[in-house]
Amino acid sequence: MLNLFENFDTDTVDLIRSQNYADLKIPTVVVHDDGFLPDDIDSPIKYYCDFSSKGKPLYFDKLPLPKFWRITADANKGEVFDLDKKRAEIHFVNTDNSRQIKEVQWLDNEGEISWVNHYNSKGDLFAQTYYNNKQAVLRKYYDRGGNEVMTYHLVSGDIFLNYQGKKKHFAGLVDFVVDYLQERKYQLDNIFYNSLNVPFFVSLKLPDNGIDTLFWHEVTGDQLPGNMQYLMKNDTRTKHIIFQKYDEWQKWKSILRSNDDNVKFDYLGMIYPHPRSNKLRANALIMTNSDNIEKLTELVTAMPEIHFNIAAVTLMSDKLMAFDKYKNVELYPSVTQRKVNELITSCDIYLDINHGSEILDSVRAAFEQNMLIIGFKDTLHNQQYISDDNVFKNSDIVGVRDRVVSALSNIKGMKELVDAQRQQAGDMSIESYKKTFGVLKNERIKEQSR
Template identity: 55%
Template sequence: MINLFEKFDTSSLDFLRSQVIAKIKIPSVVIEDDGFLPDDVDSPFSYYTENKGNHRPLYFDQLPLPNRYWRIEATGDQAKVMDMDRQRATIFYSATDNTRLVKEVHWLDELGRVSWVDHYNKHGQLFAKTYFNNNQAVLRKFFTPQGKVVVTWNLPAGDLTLNTGMSIRHFPRIEDFVIFYLRDRHYKLDHIFYNTLNRALAVSLSLGGSGTDTLFWHEPTGDELPGNMQFLMKNATRTKHVVFQRFTDWQKYGPQLRQEDSQVDFRYLGMVYPHPRSNNLHPAILILTNSDQIEQLAPLVQGMPNIHFHIASITEMSSKLMAFGDYPNVDLYPTVTTKRVQELIKECDVYMDINHGNEILDAVRGAFEQNMLIVGFKNTLHRPELLAPENIFDPADVDGMKQRVMTALIQPRLMEQLIDHQREVAGDVKVEDYQKTIGELTND
């Protein structure tokens, strides 16, 4: 049995973390390796290139430059390689926590278009390059730490070549490469848990054999089921179960699907989230932002004088935002430390997802795990799946948001109900329920 993820995104991380919390140990494989996979997660690319070790990631100012006169200009969001007043490359970080660790460097041609991308891993190694032609990615090469090319991937055609030094193998599709790897590593393939209807499904369909696979469906479902899911319903394949992980989608489709004649069994199972504390009704609001564009901040601060606002940024704050420090119920934390953010998360019991721009420090997720009441505006949401619908407001409805927060903070029973519903909508399930369902799936 294995977990097979196409990418190690937030949903894949949540799925794996749920298993860890529930003490379910299953080997995990990721098809598309971004270089920053956890140590206990495997990938065919990292396996054959032997990219492993205990070195630290590359800090932005350690990036090798081809010209001694070029320089790097950095912010907390990204960095640039500059040649006088001309930009030669854009540096993208591995996270939004101001650690400024290099993940990708996009090198530009004379017209300012991406010419190639250098991919760095968590050991600070250049492990892959992607080459572009007319703004289209056409070729990707994967290297050993010594710089030897091991895998060459023709992106438009989709075929790959694996050169281990002992042999050279050609694969028409990446799915064929993954299947070769899984068998080469002697994984037990009787049951595969996968969570996308793209490459992971293609692996399951091509693998053959008498296995029993399960699709864990976490993506938003529109007005109709995806075509590949309908294919699984109508055709006998290794996939015997489809598990919805979004509570609202299961409410919409579940009753109908469980009555239909189908080749797969449908059921619901959310995620197991850690919740180290309860909501303590402290009249304190937290906002994490790297922008001074915070929706309706002035009327919210002015309209709730008895509630304290803590606004933190991992970068310097503009004069516009710093001016809010004149309000007696506002504390500002420019260039905040990670330690101070952790303290604020424990001290505050309301999180406002009202900043425009990127989310930083996985703020909404952190607030959710701490059982903070999360409210936001329709045009500022970063993680809408973690908010209850009744806590999402129109930007013009400032009074509605104020009323929700103030009422919840003085009514313990209401706050409890709001937090319970917030967790339910996000698909939060108990460990024992998770263990029971996984046990039923694996015993079928």
């Protein structure tokens, strides 16, 4: 039994965590390793490059530079200058002001990317990507000693591996992953995957004596993806397709359950942590790294009984600092992580109304704390955690005010609103998750015994 995932994205993390909450300990392999996978997650790159050393991420001011070159940085990214000429952009692992380097994009004289240095969680340079005419064409991977262990031709797909004295050539990433799985001697009788790209094709290439399951978490359009339709029409290792988004399952279930000759369809959400319930406190939180907050003045004045907490990991502009004149507004420029944690636990309303990027995964944090999340249509950052009923037109200040005031004055009403958020996000109890996964396991056993 094995989890085989393409990327270590939020949906993948949620699936792994849900399995762990349900005491389903399944080894996990991630195809695309950015250098910051958890220690208990495997990958071909981690294995061949040997990420076993101790260390910590490279801090931005420790980046090796020519003499007299300088770095400027904020919470989002850094820049390298030779006098006034920008030579590189530094991208961090997180936007929490920790300024730990993930990659450095080195620029040519025209300001275009020439090559990228990739750093891992140990602070090691483990890969370099080279560009030609603005296109990534070649990536080289290195072990801890700086020796080149793998060359990936990104255009043709060819991979050349030089590991422990053995040289191998692979026509593409799928063949490379299949060889890696066999090299590591993973148990490949049951594979769980959540992408119709590389893991899908790996499943098709493995011996046909296994039974696999696709966990589908993406949003579809007017028709199902072609590769999913292929699974429906052909007898492959994939015998079960599990939808993980509640809205998508509601959209397709009647059609899918009538076309399950080769695969069976079902729904299985996620197990999210909820350390506390909503306490109906008149405290609202806004996390932002800009002063472009939609209708902030109107909301602050329309709800004088609500205490607005506005936090940023950077300094605040004069425009935003001017809101300090309102008695029901408290500002937190250059906020510490400790203070963010305090705000997350002390507020019961989250206003997703800032333009620009989301910081500190704040909408997800608010969801897990059972805060009532409200946003405008043009400012949403992570809509799967926000009930459709709590998304308002930018001009509907009255609607936002009435929703907030009504929810805070009615325990039952607040619970219904928060429950709607959780249902839309596919939140499940541990008991329900175990039950559904148990049915899935039993069906696999039946298939294997035929």
